[in-house]
Amino acid sequence: MLKTFPKGGIHPPENKLTSSKNIKRMPVPKVVYVPISQHIGIPSEIVVNVKDKVEIGQVIAKSGGFVSSNIHSPVAGTVTKLDKIIDTSGYKKQCIVIRTDVKNESNFEEIEYPLKKEIELQPKEILQRINDFGIVGLGGATFPSHVKLNVKEGVKLDCLVINGVECEPYLTADHRLMLEKGEEILVGIKILMHALHIDKAIIGIENNKKDAIEIFKNLTSTEKGIQVAALQVKYPQGGEKQLVRALLKREVPKNGLPLDVGVIVHNVGTIFAIYQAIQHNKPLIERVVTVTGKKVENASNFWVKIGTPISDLITEVGGLPEGTRKIVNGGPMMGKAIKNTDVPVTKGTSGILVISEDEASRGEPKNCIRCGECVSVCPMGLEPHLLMNLTEKGFYEKASNEDIMTCIECGSCSYVCPSHRPLLDYIRFGKNIVKKLETAKN
Template sequence: MLKTFPKGGIHPAENKITSFKAIKRMQVPKVVYVPIAQHIGIPSEIVVDRKDKVEIGQVIAKSSGFVSSNIHSPVAGTVTKLDMMVDSSGYKKQCIVIRTDQKNESNFDIQDFPLKKEITMDQKDILQHITDSGIVGLGGATFPSHVKLDLKNDNHVDCLIINGVECEPYLTADHRLMLEKGEEIIVGIQILMQALHIKSAIIGIENNKKDAIKVLKNAAASDDRIKVAALRVKYPQGSEKQLIKSILKREVPKGGLPMDVGVIVHNVGTIFAIYQAIQYNQPLIERVVTVTGKKVEDASNFWVKIGTPIKDLVQEVGGLPDGTRKIVNGGPMMGKAIKNTDVPVTKGTSGILIIAQEEASRQESKNCIRCSNCVFVCPMGLEPHLLMNLSEKGLYERASAEDIMTCIECGSCSYVCPSHRPLLDYIRFGKNIVKKLQTVKN
């Protein structure tokens, strides 16, 4: 029987249009716009100035705290501006603008790298190299990877879980990476197991990716410490807490971390980035991005330099189709609409979803009919209808007491609401206010 988490969850249409599309390499853009806040935590500190020449992989913004991350130049070129520009959050953020030099082509082109299995670094060097390389969680959370791997003496971690679920509809970046770089992912897992002295690793993949399950089982066949777990197709299976529950039946405590139950979770994209950093000294300067939509002419997966304007990706798939209503950074469930296509690709950009008018238009919100559908599907056991009402009425202390901060913002509640109420919108708003209030109190 396929494993899954027991509480809540939904089955949205998969729409994996690009699952059979091999990853293409985007041309190096003429200009890149590199934000200095591409991770959870403190923004990086800029260490270059206007008119400076930079090389591919050079540090251009240094980590400015423990929960922070280095930023590297994805291209060789000249810094033209240190400017404020709107990023995918919709807010203006500090950004380093680099004009690309003609000499650029890319000593970091991964297509030229043969598989390298031998691991020559020791534990200390591996962890330092991950820190220096600016690697963050590529599943969307962008949590600095070196922080996750900073094990304290009182934390006993016995299992590494690799997240290959990719349960968001439309997105296929992880799926394609597993198919095309399966052996490298296995070596990346072995690197982390060596660094953390962990003897067990499990790769979780939903059963709609049977080809990826086969590829990774074959790649891991010679290492009996690494297993592949086929999971039932169920959203949000890729959430850390749900994935741990599905695979190990361990319950991460409220307000706790996977480490509290002896687990570290990393996305397959993060694992591949770690492989590249350790085996080939490549910092995180590019990632796989799915560019898709039902009416997109040539929806595909791409290797994309960090800082590439989204308009370049849109042009690559044939431009915006007639009747486009919305462009989403990420998937339809947890992604966020962007204001324009000048927004750059960041470390957390897993996909660009182009949605037509008929799909994007919201139906009129009506009164709650107390059907409890939102309660039944919430994977965290919350009452979304109540949390929306409390946020709408400004009752933030009560919302905090009702565990609003436990919400993982999966959007399952909004998806099933027959009254089309904007549950997630209000809960996100309430969470932001509660977080600010908690910060003031502390």
């Protein structure tokens, strides 16, 4: 029987329209817009000025603190502006605008790096390079990887979990990366095992990716301590707590981290970025992005430079279809609609989803009928109907006491609600207020 997490979860239509589409390379944009806040934590500090010439991979913004990350230029060119632009969050954020140097355009052709298996760096050097090269979690959370890997003395760590689940509908960036860069990902896993001094790793992949499961079972057949686990298809299995429970039957504490039960979890995209940083001295300046939608003409997966305007990606797939209602950064469950297509790709952009009028329409919200559906599907064991009501009425302290901050914002509650109540919208709003109130208290 396939493994899965026991509490809640749903199975929305998968719509993996691009799972058979090889990753293509996006043309280099004429201008890139590089936000300095592309990670959880403190924004980076700009270290370039207008009119400065920059090279590919040059640090243009340095980490602003421990929970922060360096940002590197994705192109060779000239800094034309230090400006505020609307990013994927919908808010104006500080950004470095770079005009691509056309003379050097030939330099942007993808280098086919040979597979390098031998690990030459020592553990401390590996962790330092991950820090220096701006690696963050590419599964969506964008948590700085060096922070996650900073295991304090005395903490018992015995397992590295590799997240190849990609349970969000429509998105296939991780799936294609596993199919096309499996050997490199395996070396990346070994790099982290070496850096963390552990001898056990599990690669979790949902059973709708049988080709990726087969590839990694073949790759790991002679590897000691690395195993592949096929998982039942269930959303939101890509959540760290759900994945650890599914693979290891360990319960991460309510306000805790996988580290509290001896586990570190990394997404396959992050593992590949770590491989490139350690084995080929390449900072995080590009990522795989799925551009998709039921009416998109040429939906596909792309290698995209950080800072590329989303309008370039839309053009590459044939433009916006007639009747488009929303463009979502991410997938349909956890993604957020963007205001316009001038928004740039960031380290956290896993997909761009184009949704038509008929798909995007919401039912008219009605009164809660106390059916309990939202409670039964919540993977965190919360009562979403109650959290919405408390937020709606302004009872934020009560919402905090009811564990609103443990919500992982998966959207399962809104998906199943027969009364079409905007449960997740209110819970997100409530979380933001509670967070501000707690910050003010402290």
